Amino acid sequence: MKLLLAAARILGWTGILLVLGGCWDMVEVSRSSLITGIALENGQSRAIRVTIEVQNPAETMSAENGRGDAPAQLYVAEANTLSEAINRMNKQFERLLIGSHMQVIVIDERLARKGLKPFMDFFLRSRYVREDINLVVSKKNAASDLLRVPYPGGMSAGLAIQLQVFNLNRLWGGVPKSRMIDYTASVQTPGRELLLAAATINGVAGENENMDSVKTLEPQSNINVTDTAVFKGDKLVGFLPVNDSNMVLLVNDDLKQTTLSVPLPDDQTFAAVRLVRLHASKRVQMIRGRPKITLNVEGVGYIVSLDADLPLDQAAGYQKLERLTEAYVKERIGAIVKKVQTDYGADIFGFGEWLYRHRYGEFKNLSKSWNELFEEAEMQVVVDIRLERSELKTKNQSEIH
Numbered sequence: 001m002k003l004l005l006a007a008a009r010i011l012g013w014t015g016i017l018l019v020l021g022g023c024w025d026m027v028e029v030s031r032s033s034l035i036t037g038i039a040l041e042n043g044q045s046r047a048i049r050v051t052i053e054v055q056n057p058a059e060t061m062s063a064e065n066g067r068g069d070a071p072a073q074l075y076v077a078e079a080n081t082l083s084e085a086i087n088r089m090n091k092q093f094e095r096l097l098i099g100s101h102m103q104v105i106v107i108d109e110r111l112a113r114k115g116l117k118p119f120m121d122f123f124l125r126s127r128y129v130r131e132d133i134n135l136v137v138s139k140k141n142a143a144s145d146l147l148r149v150p151y152p153g154g155m156s157a158g159l160a161i162q163l164q165v166f167n168l169n170r171l172w173g174g175v176p177k178s179r180m181i182d183y184t185a186s187v188q189t190p191g192r193e194l195l196l197a198a199a200t201i202n203g204v205a206g207e208n209e210n211m212d213s214v215k216t217l218e219p220q221s222n223i224n225v226t227d228t229a230v231f232k233g234d235k236l237v238g239f240l241p242v243n244d245s246n247m248v249l250l251v252n253d254d255l256k257q258t259t260l261s262v263p264l265p266d267d268q269t270f271a272a273v274r275l276v277r278l279h280a281s282k283r284v285q286m287i288r289g290r291p292k293i294t295l296n297v298e299g300v301g302y303i304v305s306l307d308a309d310l311p312l313d314q315a316a317g318y319q320k321l322e323r324l325t326e327a328y329v330k331e332r333i334g335a336i337v338k339k340v341q342t343d344y345g346a347d348i349f350g351f352g353e354w355l356y357r358h359r360y361g362e363f364k365n366l367s368k369s370w371n372e373l374f375e376e377a378e379m380q381v382v383v384d385i386r387l388e389r390s391e392l393k394t395k396n397q398s399e400i401h
Contacts, residue, residue, distance in 0.1 A: 032096040036072060037158025039143035040119055041108040046078040048111075048119060050085040051144035053158050054093070055101075072156040074147055082122045099126070103162040104134045106199075108143035112229065112236035116183075116194075124184065131181040134162045137198040137229040139239065145201060149223055161223055165197045168225055173246035173255040175228055187234070190367050191352020194231035195248070198239055199223050232346040232371065240336075247336045250329075251295060251349045253280040259304065262321070262328045269307035273325050275299045275385070284355045286362060291377035293351050296384075297329060303390040312390050326383040333381050347374040 037053035053072045075093050079085035089097055105123070107116070123129045138146050147157045168174040175197035176182065186194040203221025227239035228248065240248065249255040255278050261270040278299040285292045303312070303321065311317040340348060352370040355363040366373060 032098050033093075034101045035097055035099045036102060036156045037104045037106065037147050037161070038102060039106040039108070039138070039147050040082070040111055041143050042111050042114075043078040046085075047080040048082055048085060049076065049078045049144075050082060051076045051147060052086070052089060052097070053147045053156060054097070055156060070150065071154045072147075072158070074144070076144070082119045098128070100128045100130065102129065102133050103156075103158040104136055104165075106136050106138050106143040106146050106161070107196075108138050109140070109198075109236065111143075112137050112231075115234040116231075117234050120183065123180065129180065131179065131184070133180045134165050135178050135180065135183055135196050136161060136165065136225075137196050137236065139198045139200045139227060139229075141201045146199060146223060149201060149221055150219075157223075161199065164199075164223060164225055168242075169197075169249075170256060173249045173258045174242045175225055175245055176249065176254070186231075189353055189356070191347060191354070191356045191363065191370055192350040193233075193346040193348045193371075195348050196229045196231070197225055198227040198229040199225045230340070230344050230346055230348055232344060237344050237346060240340075244332075244336045244339075247329075247332045248340075248348065250278060250280055250297060251282075251333060251337070253278075253282075255280075260325065260328065262325050264308045264310075264324065266308070271306045271308070271310075271321055271324070272304040273301045273321070273387070274304050275301040282349075282351060282354050284351050284359075286355075286366075289373075291351065291355075291373055293377050293379045294382070295333070295379065296382045297333070298384045299386070301325065301385055301387050303387060306390075318387050322385055322387050325385045325387070329385065330381045330383045333383075334379065337379055341375050341377070345371050345375045347371055351377065 034055045034057075035052050036055050039051040039053075041049040041051070043049040052075050054075060055072050056070060075089055077085040077088050077091070079088060086097070086099075111119075123133075136146070146161065149157055149160075151157065151160045165175055165178055169177055176195040178195075178197040183194060183196075186192055200223075201221050202224045203219075226242055228242070228245045229236055230238050230240060246255055246258040250258075257274065257276045257278070260273050260275060262273050263270055276299070278297070280295060280297045282296075283294045285294075306312070310321060337349065340346065347370060351374060352363065352367075355370075356367070363370075
């Protein structure tokens with residue numbers, strides 16, 4: 001009996017040691033490096049050119065211990081497939097590359113016009129790439145140049161671009177969210193085309209790679225998130241300016257808050273209105289073979305500044321500004337929808353998706369020609385904005401002397 005108990009104890013301890021012995025695929029931290037960004041371009045000798053941004057932990061982990069060196073290094077490889085290019089990086093780099101902490105994938109405009117599927121397939125299949133990674137189209141500049149722009153405080157370009165897109169979307173609705181999960185949802189959902197953030201460089205690209213350039217009051221160059229990239233099918237077809245993006249997101253019911261400069265009756269003064277708690281609902285009907293779209297927009301706002309004499313101490317003042325704001329939003333929505341219909345013929349608003357989800361039998365026969373039908377769609381917009389308060393300390397600015 002004692003021998004059996006002793007054998008059981010030995011087997012028990014052996015099992016515990018096996019469980020706690022470590023992972024079979026464990027990698028030493030000192031022998032690996034994190035990829036923080038990837039840039040994709042057309043290759044010169046091969047199909048694709050890949051630039052990876054590798055984190056320099058000595059500069060990014062602690063500002064006190066940093067020596068002012070670059071927070072990351074860039075390495076380039078060309079191959080016929082994205083997987084081959086990344087796996088061949090050790091020709092010039094000694095450590096094991098880990099891609100689970102990537103912040104951004106920058107796609108060159110010329111490559112995006114050919115189609116995203118050939119290289120996005122690699123990222124979608126990889127279990128190491130997170131769904132919240134940002135996809136950004138490089139406009140005018142080479143994609144790799146966006147990763148060459150230095151930032152103060154030991155921040156890598158990949159992280160800086162990711163934060164810039166996130167904050168511009170959250171605070172003003174200037175660009176779509178542009179995450180991997182948004183790409184996946186778009187390509188797998190009939191009746192909705194893809195939207196991604198687009199960025200370019202202010203300044204001279206390629207001449208600002210020295211960290212001394214960020215030690216001045218005015219950096220020699222910086223990233224400018226300028227546009228929203230519009231896709232039709234799998235290919236880039238054009239761009240919408242950042243000033244129109246918040247209305248696109250509002251129609252998509254994906255706008256959290258924004259600020260509008262509402263023109264006042266004299267057309268030379270404006271009221272700054274901050275809109276929050278926005279909601280848009282849509283309905284699509286097929287009438288004699290032509291889509292009829294009804295869009296209802298609701299929101300709450302408050303007055304940030306005012307250039308004219310409106311009596312904000314009376315209900316009439318608020319009601320007048322509410323009507324002006326509603327008319328302005330309605331006009332802008334109508335203009336941007338018409339522009340997309342005319343210039344791109346791509347349903348980036350998800351009207352076809354609404355028909356697919358609510359009237360599938362009707363949409364099934366129209367799915368292949370929906371973008372053509374969208375070009376001829378008739379739209380009715382109803383806007384209801386309620387201004388709750390004024391942030392002014394007086395009736396209006398004109399009383400301040």
